[in-house]
Amino acid sequence: MNGTNSGKMEGGCTALALDTSSAVLATAITRNGSVWDSSQSFTERNHSVRVVSDLRELMARAGLRREQIDFIAVGRGPGSYTGVRIAVTAAKTLAWAWQKPLVGVSSLEAMAFGAWHQWTGRPDTERSAWIVPVMDARRGQVYTSLFAANRDGKWARAEADGIRPLAAWCDSLRELAANADDSERPQAVYFVGESSFLEGKREAIAAGAGTIPFRTEAFAIEAGAVGLLAERKFRRGERDDIHGFVPNYTQLTEAEVNLMKARTEIAK
Amino acid sequence: MTRPYHLLAIETSCDETSVAVVRNGGEVLSNVVSSQIDTHRRFGGVVPEIASRKHVESVTVILEEAVAKAGVSLGDIDAVAVTQGPGLVGALLVGVVAAKSLSLALDVPLIGTHHIAGHIYANRLVGEIEYPALALVVSGGHTELVLLASEGRFQIIGRTRDDAVGEAYDKVARALSLPYPGGPHIDRLAQEAREEIELPRAWLEPDCYDFSFSGLKSAVLAEINRANMKGEPIRAAALARGFQESVIDVVTAKAMKAAAEYGVRQLLLCGGVAANRGLRERLSALCAEAALPLLVPPLSLCTDNAAMIAAAADLKWRRGEFGTLDLKAEPQLSLEDWSVSH
Ligand SMILES: [Zn+2]
Numbered sequence: 001m002n003g004t005n006s007g008k009m010e011g012g013c014t015a016l017a018l019d020t021s022s023a024v025l026a027t028a029i030t031r032n033g034s035v036w037d038s039s040q041s042f043t044e045r046n047h048s049v050r051v052v053s054d055l056r057e058l059m060a061r062a063g064l065r066r067e068q069i070d071f072i073a074v075g076r077g078p079g080s081y082t083g084v085r086i087a088v089t090a091a092k093t094l095a096w097a098w099q100k101p102l103v104g105v106s107s108l109e110a111m112a113f114g115a116w117h118q119w120t121g122r123p124d125t126e127r128s129a130w131i132v133p134v135m136d137a138r139r140g141q142v143y144t145s146l147f148a149a150n151r152d153g154k155w156a157r158a159e160a161d162g163i164r165p166l167a168a169w170c171d172s173l174r175e176l177a178a179n180a181d182d183s184e185r186p187q188a189v190y191f192v193g194e195s196s197f198l199e200g201k202r203e204a205i206a207a208g209a210g211t212i213p214f215r216t217e218a219f220a221i222e223a224g225a226v227g228l229l230a231e232r233k234f235r236r237g238e239r240d241d242i243h244g245f246v247p248n249y250t251q252l253t254e255a256e257v258n259l260m261k262a263r264t265e266i267a268k
Numbered sequence: 269m270t271r272p273y274h275l276l277a278i279e280t281s282c283d284e285t286s287v288a289v290v291r292n293g294g295e296v297l298s299n300v301v302s303s304q305i306d307t308h309r310r311f312g313g314v315v316p317e318i319a320s321r322k323h324v325e326s327v328t329v330i331l332e333e334a335v336a337k338a339g340v341s342l343g344d345i346d347a348v349a350v351t352q353g354p355g356l357v358g359a360l361l362v363g364v365v366a367a368k369s370l371s372l373a374l375d376v377p378l379i380g381t382h383h384i385a386g387h388i389y390a391n392r393l394v395g396e397i398e399y400p401a402l403a404l405v406v407s408g409g410h411t412e413l414v415l416l417a418s419e420g421r422f423q424i425i426g427r428t429r430d431d432a433v434g435e436a437y438d439k440v441a442r443a444l445s446l447p448y449p450g451g452p453h454i455d456r457l458a459q460e461a462r463e464e465i466e467l468p469r470a471w472l473e474p475d476c477y478d479f480s481f482s483g484l485k486s487a488v489l490a491e492i493n494r495a496n497m498k499g500e501p502i503r504a505a506a507l508a509r510g511f512q513e514s515v516i517d518v519v520t521a522k523a524m525k526a527a528a529e530y531g532v533r534q535l536l537l538c539g540g541v542a543a544n545r546g547l548r549e550r551l552s553a554l555c556a557e558a559a560l561p562l563l564v565p566p567l568s569l570c571t572d573n574a575a576m577i578a579a580a581a582d583l584k585w586r587r588g589e590f591g592t593l594d595l596k597a598e599p600q601l602s603l604e605d606w607s608v609s610h
Contacts, residue, residue: 046596048361052368053593066373081317082358085324089365096328097342097373243329246321255315 013234014070016094017227018055020047020087021079021107022135023194024220027054029062030073030227037062038224048086055090071239072100073230075107075221077248078143078161079135084247092242101239103230106248107221108133108145108161114225115192115217116149126187127151130158132173134166134193142166142193143250146173148186163250170205170214177209186212192219273346275585276334276370277578278327280363281355281383282409283307283314285326288574289338289345293582294393297338299568299575302326309448313438320358327366334574345374347590349581352380353601354409360597368593377590379581382606383572384410385422387538389583390569390576397563402532404523406547407539408434408449411519412603413477413526420583420608425526426477433515434541436481440488440511444504455544457508465491465503465510469518477522484514516550524554536563542570583608 014031025047028038039058041050058064074091077084084107095102112131119125128150135143144166146159177189191198191205195218208214252260272291279286288299304322308314335342350367353360364380371378387410388403403414411433413426431439434451441450446457467487470480488511495502527535535555541547542564555562569576584590587608 048365049594049596051365052372056372056593082320082361085320085358085362086365089324089327089362090369092324092328093331093366093369094373096331097370243332244325246325249321253315253317253321255311255318259310 012070013231014064014068015073015103015227015230015234016055016059016064016069017073017223017230018051018087018091019075019107019110019221019223019226020051020083021075021077022083022111022221023196025050025054026221026223026226027058028223028227029058029064030224030231033228033231035224035227038222040220040222042220047083051086051090066098069098069100071230071234072102073227074102074104075110075223075226076104076245077107078163078250079107081247081249084249088245088247092245095242101234102242102245103234103238104240104245105226105229105233106145106161107226108135108143109147109157110225110229111135111192111219111221112145112147113155113229114222115190115219116147116155117225118219120151128154128187130173130177130186130189132189132191134191134197136194136197137163140165140167142169144169148184161248161250166201167204174207174209174214177212188212189214191216194218194220273585274338274340274344275347275349275379275578275581276345277349277381277574277581278331278363278367279351279383279386279572279574279577280323280327280359281351281353282359282572283319283322284572285323285330286572286574287330287334288578289334289340290575290578290582293579293586296393296575297340298334299573300330300334300337301571301573302330305449312442312448314356316356316358319356320362323359323362327362331366331370342374345376347377347379347581347585348374349379349381349577351383351386351577352591352595353598354383355599357597357599360599364595364597368595372593378593378595379584379589380591380595381577381581381584382601382603383577384412384414384603385580385583385606386576388414388416388422388536389579390538390565391536391563392579392582393569393575394565395563397536398533400530400532401534401536402523402527402530403536403538404519404551405539406433406519406537406541408432408438408541410539411479411481413523414603415526415530415532422603422607424604426479426522428479428481430480430482431485433479433481433519434539436485436515437541439485440508443489443492444502444507451541451544454508454512455546457505458512458546461505461509463503463506463509464513465506467510467514469514471518477526479518479522481515484511512546516547519547520550520554523551524558527558527560532560534561534563538565538570540571543567
């Protein structure tokens with residue numbers, strides 16, 4: 001990412017950012033709209049082992065002292081239940097102990113935003129696109145969302161984060177794209193996600209909507225995007241309540257669903 | 269005079285979120301326990317995913333409360349201790365990540381701690397332990413006889429081969445349609461019972477300190493089935509008495525036999541089931557008879573809590589045996605391996 005290591009760290013808007021919702025353990029330091037330094041680790045699915053060490057190493061490498069941190073930025077999911085708890089717990093604890101504000105962002109938005117930012121440097125990228133982050137939620141379902149972006153800096157959420165069956169979600173996106181007004185119609189729709197997940201799903205996704213191509217691009221979450229998205233919220237004065245902050249699981253646990261089912265049965 | 273030191277401990281191995289601040293290894297300044305029992309009662313037992321979610325919800329709240337109650341500031345904390353295992357992996361992870369984050373934030377050492385060592389060293393918070401000592405650990409997840417030849421050195425001489433005592437209590441309580449958690453209800457019913465349905469005792473091989481409770485549990489279920497088939501009412505109190513008598517007979521007999529064989533100077537009773545009145549009374553009587561000092565922590569230190577984790581972590585604090593920030597939650601952590609190294 002486009003970090004600059006020259007400026008002084010003081011006096012700006014500096015975030016320590018992290019995300020563990022997917023297969024990558026991502027940490028970053030962002031400052032005043034750019035990524036100062038970041039790391040991505042794919043080696044260990046058990047992010048709980050390395051998360052704090054990675055943060056410490058990143059801070060040491062960047063020479064970032066805790067007094068220089070203005071806020072903690074974290075991806076709150078959705079994603080792996082165990083995964084999202086790791087970053088959220090670390091972020092809550094650090095924010096509490098250091099008495100720093102906490103700003104949570106959607107991990108799906110971070111994935112989409114990071115991908116779009118990377119592509120805008122590429123000449124073949126369309127001027128306007130829809131970005132559809134997808135993360136495996138098993139049983140044919142995905143954690144997903146929809147964002148509209150263009151090269152003039154537009155970045156807007158078009159659908160809420162949720163868990164959806166992939167096939168039905170593709171169908172509804174085709175319909176949405178085909179029926180969109182001229183001003184809203186994207187030049188392409190990009191599905192972004194982990195390469196191992198997209199493998200084998202490209203066929204299902206590839207049928208575009210008329211002249212609008214549907215593309216798949218492998219992309220792993222970068223915490224730089226978490227920090228940059230959080231910085232926008234932070235500048236608007238948005239803060240999360242450290243104690244009350246929890247991951248966005250998007251759904252109840254199986255036990256709760258079963259209990260509700262059982263109660264409805266009895267009510268009948 | 270040396271400066272006092274403070275350990276902050278975090279315990280999230282099952283369904284209690286707990287944080288404690290302990291001064292000089294034995295003085296409990298705070299021990300905040302947030303129980304999720306009301307949540308899990310609806311499901312008739314602990315649901316691991318829900319337990320993990322609850323831990324994330326409460327962890328900083330409990331941290332703040334424990335530090336405030338202790339009357340210290342974060343700058344006074346000299347080390348962070350955390351239950352590394354055994355326990356539910358998702359639940360342990362929350363505590364471990366919080367502890368590691370706090371260790372980084374405060375730039376103090378981290379001490380990964382064994383949950384059962386915590387139960388045993390809860391006794392250290394109420395008295396001096398004299399070695400060799402024998403610990404009888406009875407809880408929802410554990411039933412063990414642990415020999416402590418010297419401070420911080422653990423040798424398991426007997427363990428359950430199937431259900432833990434507390435687990436057997438819960439299963440029997442469920443079969444008798446008693447509310448969750450069932451242990452206290454069985455204990456109360458057994459005390460109130462006017463009669464007893466005699467149930468088998470699982471002594472296992474001679475000279476063996478292991479336990480088995482699944483046969484006893486099956487005997488209870490068989491008796492309930494028999495009554496149901498015949499259309500007779502279930503004699504819950506008599507069954508509770510029979511069950512509890514069988515458990516207590518076996519557990520206390522094995523503990524007393526091991527205490528004699530190893531020539532221990534103290535018997536330590538610990539774990540959540542140490543709250544069981546029947547068990548406490550019998551063991552007190554037997555120990556008095558054998559002139560063996562019995563240590564039992566107060567109830568608040570028997571059930572899962574973080575002060576006991578600080579008490580065990582103190583063993584390692586005093587020896588400078590610290591963990592790294594790469595510390596991993598270990599759902600199967602071995603107690604013997606966790607022994608102090610010198
Ligand atoms: Zn326990």
